[in-house]
Amino acid sequence: MAMNVDFQPLPRKPANFIPIWLCAVCAILYAMSWHLSLSFGDLVSGIGDTGDYISQFFHPDFSLGHKYVWLMIETVCTALWGTAIACIVALVLSPLAASTLTPHPLIYRATREVLNFMRAMPDMLLALMLVSAIGLGPLPGAFALGIHTAGFLGKFYSELLERVPRGRYEALAATGAGFVQTTMIAGYPSILREMAGYTFYIFDRNIRMASVLGLVGAGGIGLELESTLGFFLYNKASAIIIIIFATLFVVDALSSTIRRRLT
């Protein structure tokens, strides 16, 4: 009973601010919904219509299936080329943007800014610009995706290169190897598996993006999706969405298989 008398008293418990932060976040969310005049009442009263809308998607119309599949192949090719462009640009830029590898701090800063700029340019906007510059079709779509996602891949790769133990780079530098040699021998092989993972993620993302790039005339299945929805052909739209979903499912399965094999 008298045990606790001998204990050294605990130091004062540090204040816990998490409840205050949670309240602040809720307040800000409420203020935003009020400012944007979001009405959750409308959402509830619209449930019937939404259900009606969704039910039409349960009867997909595959009468133009072969056309959709062909367009989907074009979409996947656009995404593939976009990813390939992004991958090549990122392979060149990422070692320059890795603090442990870069030949000079100024090059490091400059490359980081270039990558930031690429990420900041939305691919929809790039596609619009490129369509007006080089014409309709999948080519401007591929370039738009390539430029935008090169910014992402460049950042991912450079961060992976920075996580490689510094000693490996030093060991190569100590033999007299230069920047390119150190990157090729000690850099890329060390991050291969993680690199493949990020690249597949970007490929997956590019397929989803390429599926809507058609809206601005950059090829692929997007234009077809838009026009079916525009004409309220929900049965056909449903078929297109199912095809997109199936493609993403296959790509995801493929990427996890390949990543498992790269140990």
Place this chain on the structure above:
Amino acid sequence: MPLVSLKNVTKIYANGVTALQSLTRDFEAGSFTVVIGPSGAGKSTLLRTINGLETPSAGEVHVDGQPVTHRDLRSIRAKIGMVFQEFNLVDRLNVMTNVLAGRLAHRHWSWSLGYLFSKSDYEMAHQALDRVGLVDKAWSRADQLSGGQRQRVGIARAICQQPRLILADEPVASLDPGSAVEVMDLLAGICREDGIAVVANLHQLDLTKRYADRVIALRAGRVIYDGKVINMDDATFKEIYESNKDTHGKRHEHTDLVLAHA
């Protein structure tokens, strides 16, 4: 002319730590030098200033008559092999490619884009692997080897450079005693047979006694002992590792004495 000469080398790191204080020493070809001293005494920094991994804050380093400056780093480093405590192999590459890395200084950078090496490079790597007894592991991945084997690959990489000097930064600190002796035997053999200089950082008195031609003891960036290992007894060794600041002055007298002998 000595193979390596350091003249008044001082190294102060950006965080204000002084690793070397006006250190002047020469290293001769064909001699096995062991550098001892407590952690933070400047042993690693000493080794790393010799091949330019660290730039001295003051003073000069010459290797083979050439000043170690940024401009000539590639040709100087080509002559210096380095062995690390953590081996620093590329795990996902095979043993052969890790050893071939020792030839990079002699190849144009564009070759590395395709992981290309010349036939003579392969022959040298083969020879180096034969020397460390790992020819049968040539095509195994580096991360499938044991610690001792990995350090032998590290040594093969250094041999493959056909160096004039090997720097070994605590080469056996991550190894079991058996592998440690194997690795030290290899380094000593290379030193003797090829007549190249080896400078190694060690913490073990028994290995130091067994392999060193010359011992340099560092404390707080200064040399407190430099001479033949024969002149060192256990008490001296213990004293080097004692954190008694008062010994500085006393040891300097002793160092001068030993230097006169050597």
